[in-house]
Amino acid sequence: MNASIITVGDEILIGQVIDTNSAWLGQQLSDIGIRVRKTWSVSDDHGQIIVAMQQALEETDIIFMTGGLGPTKDDITKKAIADFLGVEMYFDQPTFERIQKIFEKLGRVMSPNHHDQCLMPVGVEILRNSMGTAPGMLFRHRSKLIISMPGVPYEMTAIMNEEVLPWLSQSSDIHIYHKTILTACTGETIIETAISDILDEMPENIKIAYLPSIASVRLRLSGTGNSNDALVAEVEKYSDKIVSRLGEIVFGYGNSSLEKEIYNICIQKNLKISTAESCTGGAIAARLVTIPGSSAYFMGGIVAYDNTVKENLLKVKPETLNQYGAISEHTVIEMIHGVNAILKTDIAISISGIAGPDGGTIEKPVGTIWICVGNDMDKITYLLKAGKDRAKNIETATIYALDILRKFILKYY
Amino acid sequence: MNASIITVGDEILIGQVIDTNSAWLGQQLSDIGIRVRKTWSVSDDHGQIIVAMQQALEETDIIFMTGGLGPTKDDITKKAIADFLGVEMYFDQPTFERIQKIFEKLGRVMSPNHHDQCLMPVGVEILRNSMGTAPGMLFRHRSKLIISMPGVPYEMTAIMNEEVLPWLSQSSDIHIYHKTILTACTGETIIETAISDILDEMPENIKIAYLPSIASVRLRLSGTGNSNDALVAEVEKYSDKIVSRLGEIVFGYGNSSLEKEIYNICIQKNLKISTAESCTGGAIAARLVTIPGSSAYFMGGIVAYDNTVKENLLKVKPETLNQYGAISEHTVIEMIHGVNAILKTDIAISISGIAGPDGGTIEKPVGTIWICVGNDMDKITYLLKAGKDRAKNIETATIYALDILRKFILKYY
Numbered sequence: 001m002n003a004s005i006i007t008v009g010d011e012i013l014i015g016q017v018i019d020t021n022s023a024w025l026g027q028q029l030s031d032i033g034i035r036v037r038k039t040w041s042v043s044d045d046h047g048q049i050i051v052a053m054q055q056a057l058e059e060t061d062i063i064f065m066t067g068g069l070g071p072t073k074d075d076i077t078k079k080a081i082a083d084f085l086g087v088e089m090y091f092d093q094p095t096f097e098r099i100q101k102i103f104e105k106l107g108r109v110m111s112p113n114h115h116d117q118c119l120m121p122v123g124v125e126i127l128r129n130s131m132g133t134a135p136g137m138l139f140r141h142r143s144k145l146i147i148s149m150p151g152v153p154y155e156m157t158a159i160m161n162e163e164v165l166p167w168l169s170q171s172s173d174i175h176i177y178h179k180t181i182l183t184a185c186t187g188e189t190i191i192e193t194a195i196s197d198i199l200d201e202m203p204e205n206i207k208i209a210y211l212p213s214i215a216s217v218r219l220r221l222s223g224t225g226n227s228n229d230a231l232v233a234e235v236e237k238y239s240d241k242i243v244s245r246l247g248e249i250v251f252g253y254g255n256s257s258l259e260k261e262i263y264n265i266c267i268q269k270n271l272k273i274s275t276a277e278s279c280t281g282g283a284i285a286a287r288l289v290t291i292p293g294s295s296a297y298f299m300g301g302i303v304a305y306d307n308t309v310k311e312n313l314l315k316v317k318p319e320t321l322n323q324y325g326a327i328s329e330h331t332v333i334e335m336i337h338g339v340n341a342i343l344k345t346d347i348a349i350s351i352s353g354i355a356g357p358d359g360g361t362i363e364k365p366v367g368t369i370w371i372c373v374g375n376d377m378d379k380i381t382y383l384l385k386a387g388k389d390r391a392k393n394i395e396t397a398t399i400y401a402l403d404i405l406r407k408f409i410l411k412y413y
Numbered sequence: 414m415n416a417s418i419i420t421v422g423d424e425i426l427i428g429q430v431i432d433t434n435s436a437w438l439g440q441q442l443s444d445i446g447i448r449v450r451k452t453w454s455v456s457d458d459h460g461q462i463i464v465a466m467q468q469a470l471e472e473t474d475i476i477f478m479t480g481g482l483g484p485t486k487d488d489i490t491k492k493a494i495a496d497f498l499g500v501e502m503y504f505d506q507p508t509f510e511r512i513q514k515i516f517e518k519l520g521r522v523m524s525p526n527h528h529d530q531c532l533m534p535v536g537v538e539i540l541r542n543s544m545g546t547a548p549g550m551l552f553r554h555r556s557k558l559i560i561s562m563p564g565v566p567y568e569m570t571a572i573m574n575e576e577v578l579p580w581l582s583q584s585s586d587i588h589i590y591h592k593t594i595l596t597a598c599t600g601e602t603i604i605e606t607a608i609s610d611i612l613d614e615m616p617e618n619i620k621i622a623y624l625p626s627i628a629s630v631r632l633r634l635s636g637t638g639n640s641n642d643a644l645v646a647e648v649e650k651y652s653d654k655i656v657s658r659l660g661e662i663v664f665g666y667g668n669s670s671l672e673k674e675i676y677n678i679c680i681q682k683n684l685k686i687s688t689a690e691s692c693t694g695g696a697i698a699a700r701l702v703t704i705p706g707s708s709a710y711f712m713g714g715i716v717a718y719d720n721t722v723k724e725n726l727l728k729v730k731p732e733t734l735n736q737y738g739a740i741s742e743h744t745v746i747e748m749i750h751g752v753n754a755i756l757k758t759d760i761a762i763s764i765s766g767i768a769g770p771d772g773g774t775i776e777k778p779v780g781t782i783w784i785c786v787g788n789d790m791d792k793i794t795y796l797l798k799a800g801k802d803r804a805k806n807i808e809t810a811t812i813y814a815l816d817i818l819r820k821f822i823l824k825y826y
Contacts, residue, residue, distance in 0.1 A: 012435075012436070012439070012452075013439050013448075013449045013450070013451070013452065014439045014440065014443045014448075014449065015435070015436035015437060015438065015439030015440030015441075015443065015449075016436075016439075016440070016622065016624065017436070018431065018432075018433055018436040019431075019432060019435070019436070020431055022425075022428070022432070022454065023425070023428035023429075023430070023431040023432070024428060025428065026425070026426050026427045026428030026429075027427060027428030027429070028428070030427040030428065035426075035427075036426040036427065036428075037426070037455075037456060037461070038426070038453065038454065038455050038456070038461065038465075039425075039426065039453070039454040040451065040452070040453055040454075041435065041451065041452040041453075042450075042451050043450060043451070048450070048451065052451075055468065180429075188483065188484065189484050189524045189526050189527065190524075192526070193524060193526075209423055209424055209429075210483075211424050211429055211430065212483070212565070218429075220424075220429065222427075275695075275716070277695070279702075280699070280702075281695075281698050281699050281701065281702030281703075281707075281711075282688075282690070282694075282695025282696065282697070282698030282699040282702070282714060282716065283695065283699040283702075284695070285694050285695030285716045285718075286693070286694050286695040286696040286699050286807075288694065289692075289693075289694030289695070289718065289768075289807075290694075290803070290804060290807070292768075292769070292770055292771065292803055293771075294694075294718075295718055295719060298694075298718055298719075299718060299719040299721070299722060300715065300716040300717050300718040300719055300722040300726075301695060301715075301716040301718075302713065302714075302715055302716070303688070303695065303698045303713040303714040303715070303716070304713050305698075305702065305707075305708055305711055305712060305713040305714075306708060306711075306712040306713055306756075308712070308757070309712060309713040309756060312755075313713075313755060313756075342725075342726060343719075343722060343726075344721070355702075355705075356705070357705055358705065358706075385518075385519060385520070387544075389544060389567070390703070390705055391567075391703060392544070392567060394699075394702075394703070
């Protein structure tokens with residue numbers, strides 16, 4: 001079974017609102033084996049809605065529509081559906097009574113606009129909206145389904161979770177299984193080359209997708225089949241092959257993140273961590289504390305943005321700064337010693353570089369970033385050669401630093 | 414002139430990635446008077462891309478395509494465009510040389526996949542991609558335009574900002590003038606009520622839009638007219654009225670940000686700033702250093718995540734922590750004294766709170782966050798009562814802290 005999504009509303013087209021509904025629907029449907037083949041975003045325009053419905057019904061079995069069901073004048077999805085199906089509108093008394101009850105509870109009076117919300121195309125099956133006044137609607141049309149819901153995300157997800165998904169997942173008989181492998185600090189092309197022979201032998205019913213973001217690539221295996229257990233076993237088999245080939249660049253699975261993995265191993269091994277940041281200005285520490293409970297292992301850090309802070313607080317020697325400069329392996333090593341001593345931690349991350357866009361030299365161009373992870377005993381240092389974009393450099397350096405911390409712990413603890 | 418957007422990629426349809434590109438494009442195009450009428454998201458599928466292109470060209474003058482230009486096998490937009498236009502592919506030597514240079518700089522070797530990135534449909538006009546290897550492409554087809562760009566957001570926005578938007582905005586003849594007023598730490602409803610009489614007297618050709626984000630609301634005035642000078646004067650007149658009504662909650666205009674405004678006033682008044690962060694874990698410092706050149710005023714900071722760091726490094730008195738707790742006005746005041754002394758700065762920001770989702774008490778529920786800005790002479794303290802969502806609390810607290818710093822400087826310097 002495959003589906004399409006039609007999003008109605010000018011606010012999406014002019015970019016005032018980002019369409020998160022389609023991604024949520026795509027994820028939920030894909031989890032129960034329904035493939036979204038296409039999505040449309042159309043204007044609050046009667047003709048455009050009807051054209052999109054025609055195209056969607058030609059190509060797919062189910063249409064999910066969101067938006068255009070509110071009580072204001074520009075919300076016209078319902079009328080467009082009625083005209084598309086060639087049916088009249090009628091006043092739905094149960095809907096009226098439900099809305100009236102909501103208003104009584106709130107101590108408000110229904111407006112004429114809310115009366116309009118009780119007008120329904122003939123043939124509708126009402127989908128209960130536990131979070132708002134506009135009900136969802138289901139239509140059966142020539143062996144296909146049309147499901148229309150409000151565009152407000154929490155109303156749409158409530159209708160899907162309570163009314164639509166339980167019913168759809170029962171009636172589906174294809175199994176789908178996804179496995180996402182998370183990697184850091186290695187390019188998509190290198191990964192693809194490294195595993196190309198495994199991909200060549202992978203059966204037709206398992207597909208791979210590469211989802212790159214800054215300094216990270218997620219590999220998503222998606223399998224379809226009739227028997228759920230056999231499918232899971234087969235996808236897991238190929239996932240294992242890929243993971244064992246890729247080795248330590250794989251840091252986790254699914255919805256994990258570098259900071260979650262670091263949280264887990266630090267808690268497990270009872271390690272205390274600190275940071276000494278120059279060019280990232282606190283971004284590494286800020287990323288670590290996005291995980292609830294990170295105070296159990298992350299003690300804190302020093303943002304040594306100015307060289308006087310490196311010298312006075314972190315005790316980087318003036319000779320080191322003079323001879324090698326702030327952007328040097330020597331400096332990041334001394335920063336490690338300083339911050340571990342001050343914050344009494346087992347391992348520290350330090351970083352110093354030229355984030356850009358200006359400030360580079362021929363010897364040390366913009367994007368030259370030194371990273372160190374370690375303690376008095378052991379250290380890993382790394383010279384990152386990033387680009388010219390300040391925000392991207394800071395994010396890239398942050399991910400590299402976290403990944404080096406992860407590798408350091410795996411190596412030495 | 415109107416436009417459509419085609420987003421290519423299974424990762425969008427299965428909801429693994431939220432399509433933020435379309436919203437960004439919708440906004441930018443609407444700024445220069447181009448109306449996005451429809452968007453499509455299609456699979457990495459040759460046939461689907463071509464069908465969407467046919468439909469889009471029937472209905473609109475320009476198609477913006479994003480996605481499907483990367484070096485891996487599932488990226489097939491280029492081939493689909495060539496087939497749609499009925500042209501062959503050729504090897505583009507200048508593109509090859511550009512990619513080769515990027516690889517030389519990085520000290521890497523080009524793979525065969527990167528050679529494929531140099532294959533171009535005949536008739537292409539190359540759009541320079543300053544942020545990645547895959548160039549953007551422009552095609553002129555029967556008086557219409559097709560613009561194809563990579564799906565990676567920072568590459569797409571770079572090509573739009575540097576190559577496409579300047580050229581498109583020149584060729585339009587209706588005058589549009591936007592003025593965006595930036596406010597922080599005040600709700601949309603309060604703002605709307607405060608300026609409702611000004612909005613009532615505003616002429617039909619000027620519209621207002623409220624663009625809320627976390628702890629901020631942007632007010633966007635959009636005027637259309639024939640004479641550019643008269644239009645600008647009229648929009649500016651209403652902008653001035655609104656700004657003088659709203660007072661100090663307005664912190665800037667257009668694409669500015671709190672951190673940019675802080676950079677400007679600190680440089681102008683020659684002030685040195687530091688931070689002492691607990692619950693935000695470095696996010697305030699990280700936000701300040703997003704501005705190039707911030708090392709001229711931002712000395713650094715201390716992430717005092719664990720209470721031992723507040724005590725040992727920032728010299729918060731043990732009695733204070735015992736009697737009032739780490740989340741208290743007394744603690745954030747002592748943090749200010751500590752960090753200003755250590756980093757030798759004129760003004761510091763300090764913050765301590767319960768980011769959540771757990772860790773609250775009846776007296777101090779999750780979301781209780783104390784902020785202080787000041788020095789030995791003067792201080793502003795603020796008790797923020799945020800919600801239960803960790804990420805949102807950290808961002809809200811960061812914006813409040815920056816806004817209080819801005820107000821502190823305006824008041825005392």
